[in-house]
Amino acid sequence: xxxxxxxxxxxxxxxxxxxxxxxxxxxxxxxxxxxxxxxxxxxxxxxxxxxxxxxxxxxxxxxxxxxxxxxxxxxxxxxxxxxxxxxxxxxxxxxxxxxxxxxxxxxxxxxxxxxxxxxxxxxxxxxxxxxxxxxxxxxxxxxxxxxxxxxxxxxxxxxxxxxxxxxxxxxxxxxxxxxxxxxxxxxx
Amino acid sequence: xxxxxxxxxxxxxxxxxxxxxxxxxxxxxxxxxxxxxxxxxxxxxxxxxxxxxxxxxxxxxxxxxxxxxxxxxxxxxxxxxxxxxxxxxxxxxxxxxxxxxxxxxxxxxxxxxxxxxxxxxxxxxxxxxxxxxxxxxxxxxxxxxxxxxxxxxxxxxxxxxxxxxxxxxxxxxxxxxxxxxxxxxxxx
Ligand SMILES: [Mg+2]
Ligand SMILES: [Mg+2]
Numbered sequence: 001x002x003x004x005x006x007x008x009x010x011x012x013x014x015x016x017x018x019x020x021x022x023x024x025x026x027x028x029x030x031x032x033x034x035x036x037x038x039x040x041x042x043x044x045x046x047x048x049x050x051x052x053x054x055x056x057x058x059x060x061x062x063x064x065x066x067x068x069x070x071x072x073x074x075x076x077x078x079x080x081x082x083x084x085x086x087x088x089x090x091x092x093x094x095x096x097x098x099x100x101x102x103x104x105x106x107x108x109x110x111x112x113x114x115x116x117x118x119x120x121x122x123x124x125x126x127x128x129x130x131x132x133x134x135x136x137x138x139x140x141x142x143x144x145x146x147x148x149x150x151x152x153x154x155x156x157x158x159x160x161x162x163x164x165x166x167x168x169x170x171x172x173x174x175x176x177x178x179x180x181x182x183x184x185x186x187x188x
Numbered sequence: 189x190x191x192x193x194x195x196x197x198x199x200x201x202x203x204x205x206x207x208x209x210x211x212x213x214x215x216x217x218x219x220x221x222x223x224x225x226x227x228x229x230x231x232x233x234x235x236x237x238x239x240x241x242x243x244x245x246x247x248x249x250x251x252x253x254x255x256x257x258x259x260x261x262x263x264x265x266x267x268x269x270x271x272x273x274x275x276x277x278x279x280x281x282x283x284x285x286x287x288x289x290x291x292x293x294x295x296x297x298x299x300x301x302x303x304x305x306x307x308x309x310x311x312x313x314x315x316x317x318x319x320x321x322x323x324x325x326x327x328x329x330x331x332x333x334x335x336x337x338x339x340x341x342x343x344x345x346x347x348x349x350x351x352x353x354x355x356x357x358x359x360x361x362x363x364x365x366x367x368x369x370x371x372x373x374x375x376x
Contacts, residue, residue, distance in 0.1 A: 035296045037256055042228040043246065058231065058249035068225055072260060074267035077301025081262070108223045113265025 017086040017121045017128075017169075021071065024167035033172055036073030036080065042066055068105045069116075075175060079114040081106075082171075086121040092148040093120050095140055103140050106133040115179050119161065119171060120154060130174045131158035205274040205309045205316075205357075209259065212355035221360055224261030224268065230254055256293045257304075263363060267302040269294075274309040280336040281308055283328055291328050294321040303367050307349065307359060308342060318362045319346035 018038065028034045047060035069083040083106075085097050098118075109116040116133035131149075135157045139149045159178055162170040176182065206226065216222045235248035257271040271294075273285050286306075297304040304321035319337075323345045327337045347366055350358040 029296065032296075032299065035293070035300055035302070040228040040230040041233075043231050043233075043249070045229075045231075055250055058251070059247060061231070061246035061249060062243055063246070074269070074297055074300045074302035077267065079262035079265065079267035105223070108217065108220075109262055111220065112223055112262045114223070114262035 017084050017119070018070065020163075020168040021084055021119065021171075024169050024171065025071070025073075027167040028172060034073060034075040034080075036071055036075070038071050039066070039068065065099070065101065067101050069102055075115075075172060076180060078179070079109070079112075080175070081109045081114050081116045083118045084121075085118055086123055088123045089148070090122065090124050090151070092150045093122075093154060094148045095143055096147070098136065098140060103137060107137060110134060110137075115175065119169070120158070122151065126163065128161040128163055128169055128171075129154050129158040130161050130171060130178065132178070205272050205307070206258065208351075208356040209272055209307065209359075212357050212359065213259070213261075215355040216360060222261060222263040222268075224259055224263070226259050227254070227256065253287070253289065255289050257290055263303075263360060264368060266367070267297070267300075268363065269297045269302050269304045271306045272309075273306055274311055276311045277336070278310065278312050278339070280338045281310075281342060282336045283331055284335070286324065286328060291325060295325060298322060298325075303363065307357070308346075310339065314351065316349040316351055316357055316359075317342050317346040318349050318359060318366065320366070 022038055025034075025036045025038070028036065042064040043058075044062045044064050045058055045060075046062070047058070049057045049059050051057065069081055071084065072079070072081040074080070083098070083102055085093070087093050087097065106116050110133050118131050118133065118136050119128055120131060121128045131154055136149075139146070159174050161174045164170065210226055213222075213224045213226070216224065230252040231246075232250045232252050233246055233248075234250070235246070237245045237247050239245065257269055259272065260267070260269040262268070271286070271290055273281070275281050275285065294304050298321050305318050306321065306324050307316055307318055309316045319342055324337075327334070347362050349362045352358065
């Protein structure tokens with residue numbers, strides 16, 4: 001039976017958020033601001049047909065768990081790497097939305113000096129926040145205390161990202177403020 | 189019919205080279221040297237079955253042209269991005285091995301301060317060379333003059349990469365020499 005893909009095939013309810021980020025990335029690329037791409041969904045290919053005079057058709061394949069985050073790329077010479085997550089929860093971000101291998105990847109990236117963060121959209125208010133990986137990891141490692149991050153904590157530790165038309169989510173502006181000391185040329 | 193994937197499904201004859209690079213990347217990750225991953229093969233999914241009590245099965249999908257390069261990641265805080273190419277040609281590297289969109293991507297990455305290069309393996313001699321994207325782009329843009337890069341030119345403009353057991357291809361050592369001024373901590 002042919003059915004639409006379940007939402008969680010592409011990282012949960014983040015489909016719309018990811019479309020907005022994809023559009024922002026296209027805009028940034030066209031404006032020569034940054035090069036950031038979404039990583040393709042990893043697929044385990046089992047069987048392929050090669051019909052004569054037409055393209056190869058994959059006839060059996062399975063979704064694999066992604067071992068990293070959704071997006072990476074280069075901005076101002078720096079490696080940037082992030083995950084996009086949307087929640088319908090109004091007052092907190094449930095940590096079950098984050099997979100252990102994603103957290104491991106974020107630890108590694110941070111260790112090597114990459115700029116690593118999560119973009120969290122609260123579906124109800126449409127607000128988007130950038131939260132540095134260090135805060136996310138901190139909460140993740142303390143889930144015995146609390147299994148979610150309160151929105152008020154995300155507002156305090158993170159940074160609200162300007163949304164609009166072009167780009168829909170202007171996260172590079174937030175990166176400038178948070179990681180590049182405002183308009184300074186060099187990363188601080 | 190079930191057949192092995194054609195070599196060119198995964199970027200030409202580079203299958204073995206890519207396996208070696210994947211192994212090097214695993215080694216580097218385990219040694220906390222760098223975080224570099226191969227990007228998944230992009231696939232256009234058309235039809236998915238959802239059998240009861242088992243995993244979703246992709247029943248119709250097509251290979252998409254990759255819009256970027258094979259690998260990217262972070263090393264010493266810098267964004268690194270590269271393509272792996274193998275050739276059976278003994279004396280030159282044919283430029284038809286490189287796709288226009290890969291060259292475009294390399295231009296963009298270089299523009300934004302990323303470290304961008306191609307790892308070329310000469311199948312016959314098993315020698316591996318790192319050639320900075322700027323040289324590759326230069327030759328690519330002058331194919332009216334010559335449709336390949338002579339191996340002697342790759343030896344002159346590029347850098348031979350040490351091969352061995354752990355890692356099979358030690359390209360980080362080459363990056364240190366070429367982009368980080370030997371053992372200096374800061375990128376030059
Ligand atoms: Mg996501
Ligand atoms: Mg390749």
